[in-house]
Amino acid sequence: MMSICIETLSAEGRRDFFNSFDTVLTDCDGVLWIMNNTIPGATQVIIDFKKNDKKIFFVTNNSTKSHVQLLEKFHSLGFQASVNDVINTSFLAAKYLKANLDPSKRVYVIGSPALACELNALNVKNFGVGEDYLKTSVPEFVDNVKLESDVGAVLVGFDDHFSYPKLLKAASYLKDENVLFVATNTDENFSVAGSDFVIPATGCLVCSVKCSAGREPFVVGKPSSYICNVLMETNKIDPSRTLMIGDRCNTDILFGKRCGFKTLLVLTGVNSLKDVEEWSKSDDPTLQELVPDYYAESIDSLRATFPVSS
Known part of the structure; x- marks a missing residue:
């Protein structure tokens, strides 16, 4: 199985991809920010998703902050988020x-x-x-x-x-x-x-x-499907119409695969394209499960290539 590079999709491919999901789950550290520094373009991507009526949930394995503390971080870094959008462990x-x-x-x-x-x-x-x-x-x-x-x-x-x-x-x-x-x-x-x-x-x-x-x-955290069960119960998400964005394959991408989501790896965090290429050549099904459906240099690639208004 080979991942598809978002940047190489045709105009039609970008439209088809963007129209294939209604809900976006995104990891935080390594995707939206690193420590206390926002990844370029991340805030605008979230704004654009919301402008295009995509439901957004921020799903993090961070257990060192409460709901309220995480929300304060989102706001301090310029992200639009409400307490119901944030799901932490x-x-x-x-x-x-x-x-x-x-x-x-x-x-x-x-x-x-x-x-x-x-x-x-x-x-x-x-x-x-x-x-x-x-x-x-x-x-x-x-x-x-x-x-x-x-x-x-x-x-x-x-x-x-x-x-x-x-x-x-x-x-x-x-x-x-x-x-x-x-x-x-x-x-x-x-x-x-x-x-x-x-x-x-x-x-x-x-x-x-x-x-x-x-x-x-x-x-309770990724890659456990408990999060998916909670979201299906509280927000009625459709797994077949959901995109998971992450930077770590053995949590974010594996979580997405186990829940039946589309998966997108951004290369601004833990795993690299080299990792993905090695896993895609493996005969080991546990390694194959770590291969994302799509990958991009960063979340900013979505703003640059998807048909969303800025």
Whole structure:
């Protein structure tokens, strides 16, 4: 399977492509912005989609911000967005736990204050956010640690304060098969343009808990189809008329493929055209699944080539 380059489509091909979807789901970091810098043309593309009556949803695996905080970032960078347009994993995790957790139970959270904020907004009882470092030897810690008796779920997101005590507590709570194990996402690392560092992301924390607990989590973020189920329930989207735009193939593109969306990779983030070309030649179906239907140099290519008014 080969991807189609958006820039090489004929005028008729561009019209057919643009008319083939009613809903656009787009990732954020690496597609619309990098860190706090807007990718050129991104704000205008979103404006043009809306002018042409396309529904837009911003779908991010970021669990370090709440709905409100993310919306503030959109507005500060010049994007038109409402709170209902933004779907992030802190919100999704809270929504899932509200529906599936015994209300008499609490959630042990490895994650950011944003996760606690979203859980609190839905009246889901939780604890664990904040510092919890190992201050003694492990044997001494084990002798003195106290596990809470009312834990019904363990939720893992990105946590600046991830530590051995948190790992031990999470794995210990998960010994009980009735305790839910939920992860916001499994991204391996953060993309930081021009950096020599590999920045470990939430997936590394989730893997630590998986390994120690010997259990698999329910993942609410991409590439899980849970997001699609939520959108179909709340916004009645038609997967066959939906486009997913992303920069990371093992989350964004794989998510789109699993949900039956059209997929577009932009080359301003994690994955490159070289990656796509290698996967497209592979006989491995798991690698073939990472190949997008379309690719473009950046989201700005859509403004330059699609029949949208500026």
